[in-house]
Amino acid sequence: MMNRAASVSEPRRRGRPPKDQSQPNAPRARLLRTGVAILTEKGFSAVGVEEILDSADVPKGSFYHYFDSKEAFGLELIDAYAAYFARKLDRWFDDIERAPLDRLRDFIADARSGMARYGYRRGCLVGNLGQEMGALPEPFRKRLAAVFRDWEARTSRCLRAAQQAGDIPEGVDCDSLAQFFWIGWEGAVLRAKLERRPDALDVFARGFLAMIQAKERVIVPISIDEYRG
Numbered sequence: 001m002m003n004r005a006a007s008v009s010e011p012r013r014r015g016r017p018p019k020d021q022s023q024p025n026a027p028r029a030r031l032l033r034t035g036v037a038i039l040t041e042k043g044f045s046a047v048g049v050e051e052i053l054d055s056a057d058v059p060k061g062s063f064y065h066y067f068d069s070k071e072a073f074g075l076e077l078i079d080a081y082a083a084y085f086a087r088k089l090d091r092w093f094d095d096i097e098r099a100p101l102d103r104l105r106d107f108i109a110d111a112r113s114g115m116a117r118y119g120y121r122r123g124c125l126v127g128n129l130g131q132e133m134g135a136l137p138e139p140f141r142k143r144l145a146a147v148f149r150d151w152e153a154r155t156s157r158c159l160r161a162a163q164q165a166g167d168i169p170e171g172v173d174c175d176s177l178a179q180f181f182w183i184g185w186e187g188a189v190l191r192a193k194l195e196r197r198p199d200a201l202d203v204f205a206r207g208f209l210a211m212i213q214a215k216e217r218v219i220v221p222i223s224i225d226e227y228r229g
Contacts, residue, residue, distance in 0.1 A: 028066040030056040035077045036084070040122040044074055045135045071137045074129075078140070081125045082147045089151065093158040100162035101209065104155075108205045112198055115189070123193040127186040152178040159212070168212050177212055184208060 034056035038047055049063050049070060067073040092107040115122065126147050133141055156178035162168045168177075184204050191200035 027056070027058045027062065031058055031063070031066060031073070032076060032080045035073065036081050036125060037122075039077060039128060040125045041118075042128075043132050044129055045132055049073075071139070074136070075139060075143055078126065078129070078143045078147065082150065085126075085147075086150060086154065089154045093154055099167070100158055100165055101167050101213075103158055104162075105205075105209070108201070111189075112201050115192055115201070116198065120192050120196040120198070123189045124186060127189060130186075131190070148182055152182055155181055162212075169214075172212070181208060 031052060035052050038052060038055060050060065053060055053063055063073075067076065088110075089107065092110065093103050095103055095106070098106060126144055129136065129140060130144050133144070152175070156174045159168060159174040159177050163170065163172065163174060168174070188200040188204035192198055
């Protein structure tokens, strides 16, 4: 005989089942994707929630269903952009079919092409946010600094591979070179965005590549520690 309890079905839940927000076209994913695109062009402080909702084609009033606040949304944007950019760096820097310095050149060429695609209106989300840090919530500072450190570490590995291949002189600190690269590259991206042309990207790329292959150790310190103390 069938157990009575087993024969009683569970009550149906009311309302529509929650949509899988991990899907690319789900509202939450669209908000993050749209937010990244907008903030590579505009400042966080200057962009309102309504503009992001309109651009993402997400109903007004639903933003706070997916994010606790605009600050929480901004932190997730940093994480999303960092993950996307880490994949991009790995795609170029881990390409063992290419010589290490050619991998760096390939990344530079790809970034230049990406800026040209949008008429040099879009720059780097992390760099953009760093420039307006004085007006942003303090938690952004630690998150942005961590992203730069991650990019520097990935770049340093590529430069060490170039050093092992004999393309960079021995004794040069590749961690310092990587830090120097990102300080200079972010400035070049800012200048290219300002002038709406690639000249700054080209000037920095040529100068950096010539410098790191020079036989004399100039400009960049042997170690970051030389600046400390």
